[in-house]
Amino acid sequence: MESDKCSKCFSTGQSAQEEQLAHVPDCYEVPPAQRPSLNSPQAHVPLIDLAGLRIGPPQRSTVIQSIREACIRFGFFQIINHGIDQALMDKALSAADEFFHLPTNEKMKFMSSDVHKPVRYGTSIKDGVDKIQYWRVFLKHYANPLNDWILSWPESPPNYREDMGTYSREVQKLALELTGAITESLGLNPKYLNEKMKQGMQVIVTNCYPPCPQPCLTLGLPPHSDYSCLTILLQGSPGLEVKDMQDGGAWKLVPHIDGALQIHIGDHFEVLSNGVYKSVVHRAILDYEKTRISIASLHSLGLDDKMEPAIQLLDQDHPKAYKGSSFRDFLDFLSANDIGQGNFCFLDTLKI
Ligand code: OGA
Ligand code: NI
Numbered sequence: 001m002e003s004d005k006c007s008k009c010f011s012t013g014q015s016a017q018e019e020q021l022a023h024v025p026d027c028y029e030v031p032p033a034q035r036p037s038l039n040s041p042q043a044h045v046p047l048i049d050l051a052g053l054r055i056g057p058p059q060r061s062t063v064i065q066s067i068r069e070a071c072i073r074f075g076f077f078q079i080i081n082h083g084i085d086q087a088l089m090d091k092a093l094s095a096a097d098e099f100f101h102l103p104t105n106e107k108m109k110f111m112s113s114d115v116h117k118p119v120r121y122g123t124s125i126k127d128g129v130d131k132i133q134y135w136r137v138f139l140k141h142y143a144n145p146l147n148d149w150i151l152s153w154p155e156s157p158p159n160y161r162e163d164m165g166t167y168s169r170e171v172q173k174l175a176l177e178l179t180g181a182i183t184e185s186l187g188l189n190p191k192y193l194n195e196k197m198k199q200g201m202q203v204i205v206t207n208c209y210p211p212c213p214q215p216c217l218t219l220g221l222p223p224h225s226d227y228s229c230l231t232i233l234l235q236g237s238p239g240l241e242v243k244d245m246q247d248g249g250a251w252k253l254v255p256h257i258d259g260a261l262q263i264h265i266g267d268h269f270e271v272l273s274n275g276v277y278k279s280v281v282h283r284a285i286l287d288y289e290k291t292r293i294s295i296a297s298l299h300s301l302g303l304d305d306k307m308e309p310a311i312q313l314l315d316q317d318h319p320k321a322y323k324g325s326s327f328r329d330f331l332d333f334l335s336a337n338d339i340g341q342g343n344f345c346f347l348d349t350l351k352i
Contacts, residue, residue: 024214027133030222036241036251036285038216043242043252046070047260051081053181068185071265071273075280076242078260079178084170086259091159092167093236096206096293098157100137106156110139115335118142119152135286136220137208143168143297144202164204168297171232172202175299178230178263186273188310193272196301197229201327205296209239212286220284220292227330227346228266228298229307235262236293243281251283267330267347268300271322274309279347300327322350 048066052059070077099107110121119141124133142149143165150165179197180190209220223243233240240254240262254262270279284294301307306324314320325346333346 022213024135024212024217028135028218030132030217030219034219034222035216036219036283038285040241040251040253040285043244043254044074045255045257046074046077047257048077048079049081050079050083050177053177064181064185067181071182071185071269071277073246074242074244075265075270075278076254076263076282078257078262080257080260082174082261084167084174084261088163088167088170089234089259091163092295093234093293095157095160095163096139096208096295097236097291099139099154099160099206100208100291100293102156106154107139110154115331118149132222134221135209135212135218136284137210138205140203140205142201143204144172144200146172164206167295168202168204171297172299174261175202175230175232175297178232179299182230182265182269182277183272186276186310186313188312192310193229193301196305197299200229200299200301200305201303203228203298203300205298207284207292207294207296209284209286209292209294211289211291213288215286215288218286220286221282223281223283225270225279225281225345225347226264226266226296226298227268227327228264228300229268229272230299231264231266232297232299233262233264234295237290239285239287239292240294241283241285243283245278245281253285254282266298266300267350268307268325270347271307271325271350272310274313274318275321276313302326303328321352323352325350 046066048063048070052063107121110119112120113122121139123137141153146165146169150161154160176194176197179193183192184190212218220239235256238253238256241251242254244250244252265277265279267279269277304326306326308324309320309322330346333349
């Protein structure tokens with residue numbers, strides 16, 4: 001049976017790379033139509049200088065306008081002058097890298113395919129459960145408010161909690177600032193979601209994509225949009241591709257710009273905007289030789305707080321196009337569906 005074969009790949013919780021395989025096992029092979037070309041053109045990235053948000057009203061409104069254009073046209077953009085030091089970003093990437101280098105038994109303490117766990121280590125998405133497996137190892141943990149969660153994070157490597165904790169706290173602050181700017185760019189009050197996001201969920205996902213002997217056959221992550229309001233992604237090297245809906249759905253490689261952070265509009269901001277902003281569909285591709293590390297911080301409302309289209313954006317010509325949903329609704333969906341199968345997309349279940 002197919003699933004027996006897959007679960008065998010993961011009986012020890014090790015990635016195929018750690019098992020030193022020279023080829024990609026069948027359970028990692030994606031169908032031919034989904035295979036990456038490995039020479040996708042570079043994506044055009046709107047690069048937004050956040051310094052303008054803090055200078056004065058005219059500069060702020062210029063930045064708000066560029067955010068609006070990027071969210072309508074692309075569903076993603078990159079930011080500079082975001083206030084997070086390069087040194088801190090490097091420390092967070094190193095802490096993640098060191099965690100993935102720990103002996104398997106250390107990492108296995110956190111191993112689970114239960115998507116509702118607040119701290120979870122795994123390979124692929126739900127290892128041993130989903131039909132196709134992806135060439136990724138990850139550690140996910142909740143991070144806001146930090147004091148509620150940090151004691152459940154790994155104690156090893158010794159600097160993990162401090163470095164990842166400081167990074168998480170800074171990113172949470174940045175997410176609040178961006179939320180203000182994005183709601184303002186929709187014509188809503190910049191404080192529209194402030195309190196809810198302050199108390200909202202922050203999920204830190206550290207991704208490790210090991211070198212792959214046949215990167216043309218498999219993926220690190222399948223095409224998906226993030227369930228979040230917004231995602232702040234720090235990538236150590238290139239490997240992220242976005243689907244350009246205004247270029248026939250072509251896959252484009254997102255360049256790595258030193259010091260910049262990648263922002264994704266997630267499903268819940270698409271819902272808030274009633275479809276004016278689109279959550280970006282993206283995937284991770286692999287490299288023959290290099291391990292790639294990325295850290296995604298996904299920000300949403302509280303676990304049971306439902307995101308609805310903003311009533312200010314609805315009228316007779318723009319009827320409500322999405323139903324409300326919470327982070328817990330997404331987790332229940334993820335637990336029940338195999339998102340790698342392509343026909344299971346959380347956002348589609350919300351469309352009216
Ligand atoms: C994610 C994600 C992309 C990457 O974690 O949701 O899309 O480049 N990561 O690792
Ligand atoms: Ni993603």
